[in-house]
Amino acid sequence: MTAEMQFDNYLTNLRLHLGPLTITEREEIVREIGAHIRDSAEQSHASLETVLARLGPADTLAAQYRDGLLITKASRSFSPLRGTLRMATQGFFGVLVFFVGLMGYAFGGGMVITALLKPILPANTGVWLDGNGHLQSVGMLFPPPGAPAHLVQGLWYIPAALIVGSFTLLFTTWAIRNSLRISQRWRSKL
Amino acid sequence: MAALASLWNGRLYGLEIIRFLETHSQLALAEGTIYPILNRLKVEGQLTSEWVEAEAGHPRKYYALTDAGRQRLHQMARAWVSFSSGLTNLLEPVMNHQEISQ
Numbered sequence: 071m072t073a074e075m076q077f078d079n080y081l082t083n084l085r086l087h088l089g090p091l092t093i094t095e096r097e098e099i100v101r102e103i104g105a106h107i108r109d110s111a112e113q114s115h116a117s118l119e120t121v122l123a124r125l126g127p128a129d130t131l132a133a134q135y136r137d138g139l140l141i142t143k144a145s146r147s148f149s150p151l152r153g154t155l156r157m158a159t160q161g162f163f164g165v166l167v168f169f170v171g172l173m174g175y176a177f178g179g180g181m182v183i184t185a186l187l188k189p190i191l192p193a194n195t196g197v198w199l200d201g202n203g204h205l206q207s208v209g210m211l212f213p214p215p216g217a218p219a220h221l222v223q224g225l226w227y228i229p230a231a232l233i234v235g236s237f238t239l240l241f242t243t244w245a246i247r248n249s250l251r252i253s254q255r256w257r258s259k260l
Numbered sequence: 261m262a263a264l265a266s267l268w269n270g271r272l273y274g275l276e277i278i279r280f281l282e283t284h285s286q287l288a289l290a291e292g293t294i295y296p297i298l299n300r301l302k303v304e305g306q307l308t309s310e311w312v313e314a315e316a317g318h319p320r321k322y323y324a325l326t327d328a329g330r331q332r333l334h335q336m337a338r339a340w341v342s343f344s345s346g347l348t349n350l351l352e353p354v355m356n357h358q359e360i361s362q
Contacts, residue, residue: 131296143303
């Protein structure tokens with residue numbers, strides 16, 4: 071294989087593995103790495119194999135670009151959970167953030183859904199107290215708990231669940247975005 | 261921080277940044293490591309970039325610090341100096357002991 075073919079193959083491979091990025095981002099990266107390969111070979115008088123070996127495999131390089139951009143974008147997004155999924159592959163902190171985020175969204179989303187379904191399924195949705203007046207269950211249950219448990223009556227549940235659910239969703243988003251920024255700061259210490 | 265610091269005195273392109281870090285800080289980076297970092301710093305608004313035609317026959321992508329990047333680097337440098345001076349204090353007895361032994 072000629073040096074020019076190796077060069078083209080590397081950039082084609084890189085472009086292929088940068089798939090999830092926009093065309094503009096992808097072409098900008100490929101152009102820059104192409105310039106780097108030419109410069110590095112010229113300035114160090116090294117063979118193309120050596121220059122490519124120093125850059126590392128194209129798929130590994132592409133993965134570093136993808137991870138960095140995904141986490142950066144997620145830290146500014148209103149739905150940053152996808153970024154935490156990528157972060158979860160990079161260490162314990164990421165796994166923790168992902169699962170806490172998942173639980174936050176599940177709880178918040180669940181509360182909002184039950185608030186919306188309360189007028190349709192009033193007997194199955196709300197807050198149940200046990201025989202001693204202690205909290206037994208919250209949300210939606212099929213079938214609803216039997217006696218001595220009882221449903222706290224009233225449509226107050228709708229605004230309460232909407233407020234708690236919305237607050238939980240917003241807080242979870244805020245917490246995930248901050249965790250992603252912290253993880254970026256750790257990575258930026260280089 | 262090192263990538264931002266290399267641009268303190270003016271714009272550089274990727275390979276120049278790698279060489280600058282090698283000669284000024286003994287940081288020998290894998291060449292593929294620096295480009296994703298530069299890309300991310302640019303997305304974060306800490307760097308700007310522009311393509312400049314070069315004598316080499318192909319354009320090079322030059323990076324420069326933005327005001328936000330300068331500010332962030334200043335904060336990071338202050339934190340680093342404070343951290344490293346604390347560590348130096350911690351290691352002082354160790355170094356003194358070594359000097360006595362020698």
